[in-house]
Amino acid sequence: MDLFIQTIVNGIIQSGFYALASIGLVLVFGVMRVVNFAHGELVMVGAYTVWLVHAQHGAPYLFTVVLAIILVTGIGLVMERFLFRPMMNDPLGGLICSIGVLFILQVIATYVGGEGPSKQVPPPFEGTMVIMDSIRIPYQRLFSICVSAAALVTLWYFLTRSTLGWAVRAVSMDREAAALQGISTVRISMVAIGVGAAMAGLAGALMAPLTNINPHMGHNVIITAFIVTIVGGIGSLPGAVIAAVLYALFHTFVTTYFSGTIATISGLLIMVLVLIVRPTGIMGHRVSE
Amino acid sequence: MRLDVTDLKVDYHNIAALKGISFTVPDGAFITMIGSNGAGKSTTLRTISGLVKPSAGTISVDGERIDRAAADKIVAMGISHVPEGRRVFKDLTVIENLYLGAFIYKDQDRIDRDLDEVYSHFPRLRERSSQQARTLSGGEQQMLSIGRALMSRPKVLLLDEPSLGLAPLVVQEIGEILQEINKNGVTVILVEQNADLALRLVDYGYVLENGRIIMSDKAENLANNDHVRKAYLGV
Amino acid sequence: MGFQLQQESRRKFLKQVAAGAATVSAAGIIPSRAFSANKTLTVGMNIPMTGDLAPWGLPGFYGCEIIANNINAWGGVTIGGETYDLSIATYDHAYETDKAVQGMKKLVLEDDAKMVMMLGGATVAAVLPWATRRKVLTTTLLPSDITPDSEYLIATCESHPLYNVTGVEYLAREFPDAKTAVIVTNNDVEYGLQSTATYQAAFEVAGIEVVDTNLHGFDVTDFAPIVSSVLAKNPDIFCMATSFYVTPIMEQLYHQGFTGKIISCTLDYYHEIIQKTSVDFVNGTIFQFPDFDDPALLESGISFPDPAGFDAAFRKDHPNDWSAVAWEYPVILLNWLENAKAAGSVESEAVIAHMTNNKQEFVFGGGDWWGSQLWGLDNVLIGRWPVVVVTDGKARIQEYGDLAGWLEKNKDVLTKHMKNLGLRTI
Structure with missing residues (x-):
């Protein structure tokens, strides 16, 4: 029973990362119709920022979290302006450019951090909360899940309660119709990649003290993000968040009671199954013309 | 607002969709373009609203060129386009769709007055204001699409096949509302395959075939023209 | 008698290396090889220096660099009447098998490496056919790489997973x-x-x-x-x-x-x-892996020259890179040099024959050839x-x-x- 409850706790903590890391991919694809393969590397840059500025040079952790968000948002905006915008009418071109960025960011990370072992960031929040003698939540993870949840709720509020948020969703539903309302698709693309990159930077900064930091860490992030995006419905933001929570719980339970390998394989199988049975994802709608 | 189109040419993938058309729509007029599928009607509207760039020719409103401007800038110049197939934002609610129609404005009081006016034209939209647009019927979606366009305070309203797929009663209702809008001083350009309906509503009409204007006249004259009657009115 | 002599020269050699370590780390300078008239003896390292397994390659290179610099600072190493400066040639295979094969050929054919040190596993299995045919003495940290046919593959330091x-x-x-x-x-x-x-x-x-x-x-x-x-x-x-x-x-x-x-x-x-x-x-x-500033390494029976000096020299240049392999590749290198000196040749056949026919001293004491019981060939040197x-x-x-x-x-x-x-x- 304790193991069961602990597993739910583990799963919920994980779901925050999954959602935060996936949402940017969904947002950028929805608005710009580009699969940003460098999205995992944006998470990686966020983690490296914390490692370099906080762990190596002693700046306060929270400051470096904000710095990571700003830096990664900047990278996202540069990608939009110089790669995705010129490639606007060529989704394959955008994708190939993003793969180029993926390698560039990996090389820069290697240059900055050097080769060798994965980097480690000592947790700024030490200790573990123990509930009823058996359920354990490290404070660092508690902090991460609270910040992730706050960021996701803010994003949700922005997308459902503000005109700019509706405009972002309108562009992802119908670019032309949005332009006919006077919505600048270029501006909305900047908002989408800016918000998506900010979330990726935040995810990386929150993960930094909890994971192995290396130039290749984006790989696992993007695989998870793909599964979450496809299961949740390509371009569906609520779908992505729900899929992130479900997938995190699923993965955690299967890992606990069977094995991690089976968890990942069955995750990919579910993705394939969704593609066959319901290609629009659990929250996606069939496009009707 | 007066609209001048001069020798407009549009190519789609090296195939000429418009082969050089010219026409003038005076301020406050209600005109139609009729023609069969692929005649170039939609292309004309899409070029005016900036979705398609012309390969030659000019478009101007009150003497000001707009043919190089982006679609989202043209809205601010007072031209609003109700696209073919309604194109409402299906995952947004009715009221969110309408607010997006006023995206270029920040004056909340005026926006809310415009919203009331749209609701007075289409009372059913008020009833359904918090429903997702995908849950509306075809006629209601068309009303929403028109209402959304009105929210941008257009001086010229472009409508592409608003009657498509709608029941006759609904078509009738929409037609009346368009006349009302025109009476309020909005220049209206209506593209229709339903020539019968169009010619009953408007003052003046153009007939397009193969990317060219082959005929233009007052609506009643066109309705009595032999070619038009045979080709478009099915008599 | 012959054995006694070897032991003597071995001690001398190790003392030189140790003294070199002390001198170089104290003076903080490494004499330039440009002034040396010695021939160059090249040893290859075909290891992961980038990628996930870099921590088990790169620190070993740093360690071997320290050893080579010390030997060269002390005038080089004399084998078969010829004095050589020691040079470490590397190839980063990033733990990819096709690159490992390429690296092996590059090190042997272009750099003229007389011996090639590797991490082990799939990369060793990939190079074995060519290296065996070519008779290139190859070393691994994974004794489980040994097969009944791998006569030129030896594991003289790490006894993974046995230890x-x-x-x-x-x-x-x-x-x-x-x-x-x-x-x-x-x-x-x-x-x-x-x-x-x-x-x-x-x-x-x-x-x-x-x-x-x-x-x-x-x-x-x-x-x-x-x-x-x-x-x-x-x-x-x-x-x-x-x-x-x-x-x-x-x-x-x-x-x-x-x-x-x-x-x-x-x-x-x-x-x-x-x-x-x-x-x-x-x-x-x-x-299972000590730091080299451990006083227990000063006990008798441990044959690593000046472990504390090595530890300090390593951490001075690479403060965060010490890993289990930092001293293991150097141990393999030193063992090979001793055997080459004793055999009077740097050629693989002579060195390996000398190794297997003579008593070897394992770095932590003891020293028996083992492996045939499990993998088919006694090419693993085990000890304490x-x-x-x-x-x-x-x-x-x-x-x-x-x-x-x-x-x-x-x-x-x-x-x-x-x-x-x-x-x-x-």
């Missing part, structure tokens, strides 16, 4: 109440499974029951569920068998409140683990192996385990567990 039994022997003796164990490690054939079979055998011999073995893949980003799952079995001992994920696993053990004994093959970068957990938590962790325990936040050698003795008695148990996991044995 793990010494840690379990120590644990069982010092903590007799610990009766159940769980094993968590990555499920690869070269590191994780080899080590898992060895730990299973060692636990069986020690009368400790393995209540769960969790073999995970390389895609794990969160170890919380895996650790929760095995801790639900209430084990006395938590064992990591050559895990690549020691740091995140230790972090989870800490947060999930594990209070039993922890034993691991490696504990690389343990200061980072302490930063992520606490000194108290990491203290008492048993593993240190049991290391974190004490007051430092890795400290507790004792030197008798690996040869254990294998002598329990070889069949080990073979059984290796077969159980589907590993290659003869």
Whole structure:
């Protein structure tokens, strides 16, 4: 029973990362119709920022979290302006450019951090909360899940309660119709990649003290993000968040009671199954013309 | 607002969709373009609203060129386009769709007055204001699409096949509302395959075939023209 | 008589290296080879210097650089009447097999490397056909790479995974109440499974029951569920068998409140683990790889020249890069140089013949050729192996385990567990 409850706790903590890391991919694809393969590397840059500025040079952790968000948002905006915008009418071109960025960011990370072992960031929040003698939540993870949840709720509020948020969703539903309302698709693309990159930077900064930091860490992030995006419905933001929570719980339970390998394989199988049975994802709608 | 189109040419993938058309729509007029599928009607509207760039020719409103401007800038110049197939934002609610129609404005009081006016034209939209647009019927979606366009305070309203797929009663209702809008001083350009309906509503009409204007006249004259009657009115 | 002479020259040689280490690290200068009239003797390192396994390649290169610089500063090394400056040529294969083959050819054909050191595993298996045909003396840190035909492949330093039994022997003796164990490690054939079979055998011999073995893949980003799952079995001992994920696993053990004994093959970068957990938590962790400033390395029978000087020189230039392999490639290099000197030749056939026909001194004492019992060829040099325990936040050698003795008695148990996991044995 304790193991069961602990597993739910583990799963919920994980779901925050999954959602935060996936949402940017969904947002950028929805608005710009580009699969940003460098999205995992944006998470990686966020983690490296914390490692370099906080762990190596002693700046306060929270400051470096904000710095990571700003830096990664900047990278996202540069990608939009110089790669995705010129490639606007060529989704394959955008994708190939993003793969180029993926390698560039990996090389820069290697240059900055050097080769060798994965980097480690000592947790700024030490200790573990123990509930009823058996359920354990490290404070660092508690902090991460609270910040992730706050960021996701803010994003949700922005997308459902503000005109700019509706405009972002309108562009992802119908670019032309949005332009006919006077919505600048270029501006909305900047908002989408800016918000998506900010979330990726935040995810990386929150993960930094909890994971192995290396130039290749984006790989696992993007695989998870793909599964979450496809299961949740390509371009569906609520779908992505729900899929992130479900997938995190699923993965955690299967890992606990069977094995991690089976968890990942069955995750990919579910993705394939969704593609066959319901290609629009659990929250996606069939496009009707 | 007066609209001048001069020798407009549009190519789609090296195939000429418009082969050089010219026409003038005076301020406050209600005109139609009729023609069969692929005649170039939609292309004309899409070029005016900036979705398609012309390969030659000019478009101007009150003497000001707009043919190089982006679609989202043209809205601010007072031209609003109700696209073919309604194109409402299906995952947004009715009221969110309408607010997006006023995206270029920040004056909340005026926006809310415009919203009331749209609701007075289409009372059913008020009833359904918090429903997702995908849950509306075809006629209601068309009303929403028109209402959304009105929210941008257009001086010229472009409508592409608003009657498509709608029941006759609904078509009738929409037609009346368009006349009302025109009476309020909005220049209206209506593209229709339903020539019968169009010619009953408007003052003046153009007939397009193969990317060219082959005929233009007052609506009643066109309705009595032999070619038009045979080709478009099915008599 | 001949043996005596070798011992003499060997001691002298090692003393030179040690003195060189002291001089160079004290003066902080390395004499330029441009002034040397010596010929160059090239030794190759075909290792991962980038990628996930770089921590088990790159630090070894840094270590060999220190050795080579010291030897050259002292005038070079004389073999068969010719004095050479020692040069280390490297090829970064990033642990990819096709690159490893390419690297082998580059090192041998272009750089004229007389011997090539490798990490082991799939990359060694990939180069073996060419290296054997070409008669290139190749070394590995994974004795399980040895096959009945690999006559030019030797493992003269690391006894992976065999040495793990010494840690379990120590644990069982010092903590007799610990009766159940769980094993968590990555499920690869070269590191994780080899080590898992060895730990299973060692636990069986020690009368400790393995209540769960969790073999995970390389895609794990969160170890919380895996650790929760095995801790639900209430084990006395938590064992990591050559895990690549020691740091995140230790972090989870800490947060999930594990209070039993922890034993691991490696504990690389343990200061980072302490930063992520606490000194108290990491203290008492048993593993197999010493720091070289350990006073226990000054005991007689240890044949590494000036370990503390080496440790200091390494950490001066590469403060954060010390790992298990930092001293292992240097040990292999020194052993090869001694044998080349004694054989009077740098050619592989002569050196390997000398090695196998003469008594070898293992770095931690002892020294027997072993391997035919398990892999078909006696090309593994085994001897005593240190049991290391974190004490007051430092890795400290507790004792030197008798690996040869254990294998002598329990070889069949080990073979059984290796077969159980589907590993290659003869």
